[in-house]
Amino acid sequence: MGADIMTQETFTLSSMLPGLNNLLSRYAESMMWLARYMERIENLARLMEVTEAFVRGPDGQTGWDSIIQLNSDEATFFSLHDSATEEDVIAFYVTERANPNSIKAMAHAVRENARNVRPLISTEMWMHLNVFTRWVLDLELADIRLNSLSSICNRLKQDCQTHFGITEGTLYRDQAWLFYLLGKHLERSDQITRLIDIRYHTLLPQGEKVGSDIDISQWASVLRSAAAYHAFRRLQPVTTTPANVVGFLLKNEGFPRSLAINLSQLDATVAALSGHRSMRRQCGPIQERIAELRVTLLEQTADEMIIRGLHEYMTWIQTQLSLIHSEIAEAFWPAAPAAVQQSQLQTQS
Secondary structure, rough: OOOOOOOOOEEEEEOOOOOOOOOOOHHHHHHHHHHHHHHHHHHHHHHHHHHHHEEEEEOOOOOOOOHHOOOOOHHHHHHHHOOOOOOHHHHHHHHHOOOOOOOOHHHHHHHHHHOOOOOOOOOHHHHHHHHHHHHHHOOOHHHHHHHOOHHHHHHHHHHHHHHHHHHHHHOOOOOOHHHHHHHHHHHHHHHHHHHHHHHHHOOOOOOOOOOOOOOOOHHHHHHHOOOHHHHHHHHHOOOOOOOHHHHHHHHHHOOOOOOOHHHHHHHHHHHHHOOOHHHHHHHHHHHHHHHHHHHHHHHOHHHHHHHHHHHHHHHHHHHHHHHHHHHHHHOOOOOOHHHHHHHHHHHHO
């Protein structure tokens, strides 16, 4: 594995377990993106459902614009729409293929990635993804008006959770599984930091100091957006403060969507990949970056993060997560050299 490999089709990964066939680089990439997109669809469905029911801006209106901010989609959204009305935001994030972050566009990407890895996944996994993506691709704005956003989001969440269950129960534990886990835990880490960053500052009223008490129902919406409300209440049945919520979502070792547990899972997954001696060199820099993230998280309390600048810290973590993804791509499915790309283009033409 290295710079002398010329195309993704011939680039292979040594098998994690003895006796298994080598994993094609393009399979590894598709498994990682399949997990990321399915996780992203579920997160977006939950976010829209919670926003409609619980999130209110300073004027008392539903805070639809916060979803645009959370996904950093301002430029794309306002190139297609004049204002962040309920109907426009829902259309933008559910049915508009012009938005690459819409559920319909991501379902198409899921379908294509699943098709790429069809030799690796079970019949049950393939059939469920086929039914799910076909339903999403046929979904129109009129269907949402007819059935309500809440019911649509509930089905999206349930289908995504069914996918995760089928995958966990049927996908063979080789490198394909490890790259699926990398995508899943990278996406969860990224989504939780974005949620905390945007929601924290959206909920902070003008004129209030960072760390002041904010309406409990609004902080409950943050927890619900992360599917963390009931887990949080088990630990904090009475007290809800910004620091408690931030600390739970970032540092708790028992909640499956917390940043701490997902960084831990990322670390363990890369360690499993590096267990094969031919992969150790590629995994080393990735492991170092993950270790640095885990140390910074461990050494600070939630109060210290807020005082020092929660936005700056969340932005730094998001940058590091993006670099981890880039380093994984560079290590395991590097772009073909320019000369080979030019040759391929000439052949195609």
